[in-house]
Amino acid sequence: MGKVIVITSGKGGVGKTTTTANIGTGLAMLGNKVVVLDADIGLRNLDVVMGLENRIVYDLVDVVEKNCRLKQGLIKDKRYDSLYLLPAAQTKDKNAVKPEQMLELTHELREEFDFVLIDSPAGIEQGFQNAIVGADEAVIVTTPEISAVRDADRVIGLLEAKGLHNPKLIINRIRPDMVKKGDMMNIDDMIDILAIDLLGVVPDDEAIVISTNKGEPVVTDEKAMSGKAYQNICRRILGEEVELLNFDSEEGKFSRIMKILFGK
């Protein structure tokens, strides 16, 4: 019996889809059977980020309306055999699916997979409600901006009202240099406000832009800092204790050595 995890944020553009693609791929890399489900009907993106757009024949709406079998709707990833995508419909809207149908679908999927990851649409309307209805756990993605944190806070409240307690937080697009200078909200400030467990911190990284455009999740990139951050997030989801990455740049490493050497 698998786990259903919804990835949501309230605010748009904070990296829900990127996070879903990377966690999904990362968990599959670690040998789990994973399905990522795009609940953003009408504005689907997950297929593009995963580079599977040209394989889509059937979609979520076809599956819940039983125009096709579930198996036909699932698209196998091109890199990992244990990773599947269930794409959203692009020519419909959020009302094309009812919460009961989503619930039934997630039940069906969790029988087959270790992890069912749901990429929620932005907002708190029907699409969001559909995305969370079948979830056991929630992951909140936010960026170090007041607006994103505010929306995340609102969403955490809504999730609790629906019985989804203890969501985990991913802070995306952190720029360590700016945080250091005090120009960006720091991690502790955000955790202070949101008061939920931190699942991981992902640095702002050019590699993400490149990988998104190429349709290859950055988690597969050994060299990228953001890729490592996502790998760690996946291991934490599996229950491992992994320390937070140290984002200090070269200079930072040097100063740390100095600290060790001179006890400063």
Add this chain to the structure above:
Amino acid sequence: MNQDLVVFKGTQDGLYIYIKDGNFNSIKKELDKKLKNSISFFEGGQIIDFKGRKLSEDEENELRRIIKDKYKIKIAEGVKEEVKEEVEIFKGIGEGMTKFVKTTLRSGQFISYKGNVVIFGDLNPGSVVEAWGNIVVLGTLRGIAHAGSNGNKEAIVAAFHLQPTQLRIANFIARCPDEENAEESKWPEIAKIEGEEVIIETYLPKK
């Protein structure tokens, strides 16, 4: 030959009324006459449905009134045969119904037509065009095009720039190979089925 506008046909389930193409008033008159002449034949039986010429709702209701109210013949209610219409494969790809779309189709836009479709504009990724016949795009085709969608394998997809997310013709589905070395063609191209494959070639092979 006004005689055969209306024909009764018996089947196991009951009577069907076949209506041929013609003036509705003549049809009405003929139906009335035929029922009057052979009213005894219909007694006890029931009429299942109309077939043949498409009737508008008003027309059908009018005929039903004549049958039911004037001659007291039963009409099966709601047993209307499951719309099992075996739609014939669209054959008008040489010459036939065509829809002209005078705009670019953007992501999420969807056009479905029981004939050929010509797009004056682009087909962006995420858009879908489904046509029983050919699809011609006077622009760049980046979305999904499904030609011959009710089964015609002779249908083609043509575009000034053919870079589809996916191409479908009849029940064939094709997509670009994953390796991104596919060179963009400078020429307009045409996609069709040859054997069991979707192939792409230039319009003007001699150039």
